[in-house]
Amino acid sequence: xxxxxxxxxxxxxxxxxxxxxxxxxxxxxxxxxxxxxxxxxxxxxxxxxxxxxxxxxxxxxxxxxxxxxxxxxxxxxxxxxxxxxxxxxxxxxxxxxxxxxxxxxxxxxxxxxxxxxxxxxxxxxxxxxxxxxxxxxxxxxxxxxxxxxxxxxxxxxxxxxxxxxxxxxxxxxxxxxxxxxxxxxxxxxxxxxxxxxxxxxxxxxxxxxxxxxxxxxxxxxxxxxxxxxxxxxxxxxxxxxxxxxxxxxxxxxxxxxxxxxxxxxxxxxxxxxxxxxxxxxxxxxxxxxxxxxxxxxxxxxxxxxxxxxxxxxxx
Amino acid sequence: xxxxxxxxxxxxxxxxxxxxxxxxxxxxxxxxxxxxxxxxxxxxxxxxxxxxxxxxxxxxxxxxxxxxxxxxxxxxxxxxxxxxxxxxxxxxxxxxxxxxxxxxxxxxxxxxxxxxxxxxxxxxxxxxxxxxxxxxxxxxxxxxxxxxxxxxxxxxxxxxxxxxxxxxxxxxxxxxxxxxxxxxxxxxxxxxxxxxxxxxxxxxxxxxxxxxxxxxxxxxxxxxxxxxxxxxxxxxxxxxxxxxxxxxxxxxxxxxxxxxxxxxxxxxx
Numbered sequence: 224x225x226x227x228x229x230x231x232x233x234x235x236x237x238x239x240x241x242x243x244x245x246x247x248x249x250x251x252x253x254x255x256x257x258x259x260x261x262x263x264x265x266x267x268x269x270x271x272x273x274x275x276x277x278x279x280x281x282x283x284x285x286x287x288x289x290x291x292x293x294x295x296x297x298x299x300x301x302x303x304x305x306x307x308x309x310x311x312x313x314x315x316x317x318x319x320x321x322x323x324x325x326x327x328x329x330x331x332x333x334x335x336x337x338x339x340x341x342x343x344x345x346x347x348x349x350x351x352x353x354x355x356x357x358x359x360x361x362x363x364x365x366x367x368x369x370x371x372x373x374x375x376x377x378x379x380x381x382x383x384x385x386x387x388x389x390x391x392x393x394x395x396x397x398x399x400x401x402x403x404x405x406x407x408x409x410x411x412x413x414x415x416x417x418x419x420x421x422x423x424x425x426x427x428x429x430x431x432x433x434x435x436x437x438x439x440x441x442x443x444x445x446x447x448x449x450x451x452x453x454x455x456x457x458x459x460x461x462x463x464x465x466x467x468x469x470x471x472x473x474x475x476x477x478x479x480x481x482x483x484x485x486x487x488x489x490x491x492x493x494x495x496x497x498x499x500x501x502x503x504x505x506x507x508x509x510x511x512x513x514x515x516x517x518x519x520x521x522x523x524x525x526x527x528x529x530x531x532x533x534x535x536x537x538x
Numbered sequence: 539x540x541x542x543x544x545x546x547x548x549x550x551x552x553x554x555x556x557x558x559x560x561x562x563x564x565x566x567x568x569x570x571x572x573x574x575x576x577x578x579x580x581x582x583x584x585x586x587x588x589x590x591x592x593x594x595x596x597x598x599x600x601x602x603x604x605x606x607x608x609x610x611x612x613x614x615x616x617x618x619x620x621x622x623x624x625x626x627x628x629x630x631x632x633x634x635x636x637x638x639x640x641x642x643x644x645x646x647x648x649x650x651x652x653x654x655x656x657x658x659x660x661x662x663x664x665x666x667x668x669x670x671x672x673x674x675x676x677x678x679x680x681x682x683x684x685x686x687x688x689x690x691x692x693x694x695x696x697x698x699x700x701x702x703x704x705x706x707x708x709x710x711x712x713x714x715x716x717x718x719x720x721x722x723x724x725x726x727x728x729x730x731x732x733x734x735x736x737x738x739x740x741x742x743x744x745x746x747x748x749x750x751x752x753x754x755x756x757x758x759x760x761x762x763x764x765x766x767x768x769x770x771x772x773x774x775x776x777x778x779x780x781x782x783x784x785x786x787x788x789x790x791x792x793x794x795x796x797x798x799x800x801x802x803x804x805x806x807x
Contacts, residue, residue, distance in 0.1 A: 236807065280626045283805040300628050308626035314618045318555035319548075327548045331541060331627045359555075375623055385626075 224294055226383045226414035227256040227279065231288035234274050248274040250438045251288065256416055256431070258382075261409050263425035264418040266435040272418035273311050275435070276387045280308055292383060304332060307381035311388045311418075313372035317361035321352055321371050324360065325378055332379040346374040351400060365392040373401060377408075384408060386417035390424055402428060457491040457500050460512040468507035477503060486512070541629055545637025546644060553607050553645045563649050566599035567656045574664060585676050588664060589769045592657045593688050596650065600696045603646055605720050608703035611638040613713035616806060625806075632798040639704055639794065643697050650696070654689045661685075677771035687779065688768040694786040695762035699724055701793040702757065708801045723756065730758035757789055 232252040237243035249271040256262045266272050277283045279290055281298045295302035315324055325343040334342055347356045350370040360368065369392045376384055389405070390398045405415050405428055419425055425432055426446070433443035464472070464479075464487045472479040478490045487509075491500055497514065504511040553559065573591035574584075612635070615621040624634060658681055665673070665680030678684065702723055706716040733756070736749025761782050767774045 277622075277806065280622070282622055282625055283807065284803065300630055303626060303628045306626070308623065310619060310622035310626075312619070313623060314620045315623070316548075316552045316620060318552045323551065327544065328623070328627060330544050331624075331629055372623070 224258060225255050225291070226258045226260065227254065227262075227290075227292055227416055228294075229254045229275075229279075229288065229290045232275070232278055232285055232290055233287045234271075234278060234283060235286045247438045249278065252435075252440055254433055254440065254443065256414060258414050259409070259412055260430050261405060261415045261428050262417070263429035263432040264416060264435065265420065265422065265425055265432055266418075267420055270435045271438040272420075272435060273387055274438075276308075276311075276385055276416075276418060279385060304379060305382045307376035307379060307384040309372045309376040309384075309386045309389055312391060313368060315360050315368070315371065315375075318359055320357045320359055321347060321363075321374070322356040324371065325374055328375050328378050334378075342378065346377055349377075349404065350374045366394060366397050369393055370397070370400075373404065377404075381413060383414045383416065386415065388419060389417055390419065390421055398424070454493055454516045454518055456493050456517040457495060457497070458513075458515040458517055459489040459491065459500055459504070461487045461489055461504055461507065461509040462512050464507055464509040468509065472503065472507060490517075541633040542637040542640065545624075545629070545634055546639075546641035549611065549638050549641025550644045550648075553610075553642060554648065556607060558606060559603060559645070559649065562599045562602050563652055566595045566653050569595040569599075570653075570657055570660045574660060585661075585664060585668065585672075585680060586769050588661065589682075589685065590765055592660065593685070593692070593765045593769070596653045596657065596689065597692045597695070599653065600646060600650055600692055601699060601724065603649055604642070604696045604699040605703055605717050605724075607645065608642050608700045609707055609713050609717045609720065611642055612704060612707035612801075613710060613716040616707075616711065617713055619806075621806065631802050635704070635708070635798055635801050636794065639700065642700050646696050646700065647693060650689060650693050654686070657685070657689075678769075682768070682771075684768050684771070684774075687774065688764050691762045691764050691779075691782065694783060695759055698757055698759070698762075698786050698790055698793075701790040701797075705793045705797045705800075708797045708804065724759060726752075727757045727759035730756070730760040758785070761785065 229252050232249060232254075233247075234249040235245040235247055238246045252271070252275060264272050264275065274283070278285050279292060279297050290297040292299075293302055293305055319327070322343055325346060326339060329339045329342055344353070344356070347353050350373050352367060352370050352374070355363070355367065360371065363371065369389075373386070373389060376386065386405075389401050393401060402424065405417070408415050409428075415428075417424075429446055431443065431445050434441050459477075460482070463485050465485070469479055469481070469487060472487070472489060476492060476495075480488045482488055489503070491503070497516075500514050501511065570588075570592045573588045573595070576587060576591065612621075621634075625631065661680045668676075668680070673679070699720065703716065703720040706719045707713075710716045710719065730753060733749045733753035736753075737743070737746025740746055740749070764774060764779075766772065
């Protein structure tokens with residue numbers, strides 16, 4: 224049983240007033256997401272991420288192709304009892320409080336009375352808005368609205384959660400909170416499908432990703448398979464390096480750059496090992512402040528695919 | 539049905555708190571108070587003038603509510619994308635649309651009731667200031683219950699305006715455009731009788747046919763205006779009132795059906 228499945232999902236818009244021409248927002252997207260996965264749907268702005276989510280939510284209708292959620296057609300209203308959705312840059316109603324908004328949404332799922340109140344209070348606490356629950360939404364900041372959006376997406380304890388750019392508008396603490404919530408959702412068996420152009424988020428959370436560019440899915444798969452994570456070298460920071468020792472570093476094949484006050488940023492080639500790095504610091508009689516492997520990141524992969532799909536190279 | 543009721547309740551809760559609404563109702567009440575002063579300037583006619591101005595104020599302010607808050611129902615919700623989260627819930631599009639309509643009509647009726655209450659208070663006060671002779675000379679008592687018929691007709695008219703506003707909002711992507719279309723149709727609808735008689739005043743038979751066709755297609759808002767009859771205590775046949783009410787209901791139903799059909803296939807880009 225799949226959480227999400229699409230088959231040749233395509234959306235064309237017509238643009239232009241007098242002589243309208245088709246604009247391909249999404250082209251033959253075929254995708255499968257298993258239950259319990261955290262699936263990152265990645266791509267630059269305008270790649271078709273939001274279009275895909277809107278098609279899955281039936282906010283727009285496909286030009287061709289089909290989509291299923293929990294093995295039910297995307298338009299099935301009964302199925303929506305089992306899913307949650309956070310739109311991109313959500314807005315809600317100005318004159319109601321977060322508590323009232325969530326109460327309203329909870330009632331649409333059939334929650335009543337004490338159970339509804341308990342769910343609303345629990346979720347507002349979970350997203351960190353417990354203290355502001357009675358404040359009208361017009362007074363909320365962008366980050367707070369994003370938290371309300373996340374809470375409303377989870378109001379029905381969904382089996383599949385769709386999050387469109389869930390980190391947008393959040394400060395570092397907010398991003399960490401959202402990440403924790405997504406991982407908690409995964410731990411209790413929910414499927415999370417989220418779109419993002421911030422690759423670090425996907426690296427930290429996703430079991431699988433799909434990369435979309437120019438309306439086409441250019442790659443999908445397990446993160447570990449797609450990104451080889453081979454070590455391309457080592458990043459070191461050394462402190463208390465004497466001037467003569469700095470010259471010796473270069474002689475050993477390390478590229479050393481002075482940060483200031485005896486601190487050096489040193490790059491070692493991939494052929495070196497972590498032990499070599501430690502030995503280097505020892506030989507220079509310096510303090511090893513930090514050591515980090517330089518890896519291929521999702522970002523490299525992403526950039527390579529986007530460039531390839533755009534038919535250009537950046538030499 | 540339950541979903542529609544929930545949506546309606548939410549719309550009511552959201553819109554009765556709209557500050558714009560308070561200012562409109564406050565303005566209407568102030569206008570009724572001012573009509574007392576205007577009445578003072580015209581000896582003997584003050585009661586009729588106050589009655590007439592009060593009903594006009596109610597009608598105009600109700601129109602503002604119906605257009606500005608009514609447009610916000612769907613058009614602004616699409617503009618601001620707050621509709622996305624709602625439509626991803628187990629809510630059918632027609633349930634959302636009908637709930638929105640009923641919620642706003644509820645808000646309108648509550649506001650009209652507040653204005654009508656203020657209206658009767660002003661009239662009752664004026665009644666105490668009039669001499670017995672003036673009271674006897676007036677065609678109807680100050681707090682004439684028949685005034686409520688005019689208020690009821692205003693309520694029906696505004697329910698129709700709201701349906702028009704909702705209809706435009708279902709396919710227009712701009713809230714301002716929807717408001718413009720609604721007001722334009724409201725103004726055109728005030729000339730119902732003129733359109734009907736258009737063929738008698740123009741020489742071109744084609745223009746006459748167009749005028750008559752427009753008369754049948756455009757909502758005839760002029761039919762709801764019974765202010766003169768009520769204020770001057772002129773007879774009002776029950777049949778006329780019943781037919782006008784039926785006309786409103788049929789027109790509203792047709793607009794809602796059309797709105798539901800358009801809304802069902804709309805892409806929210």
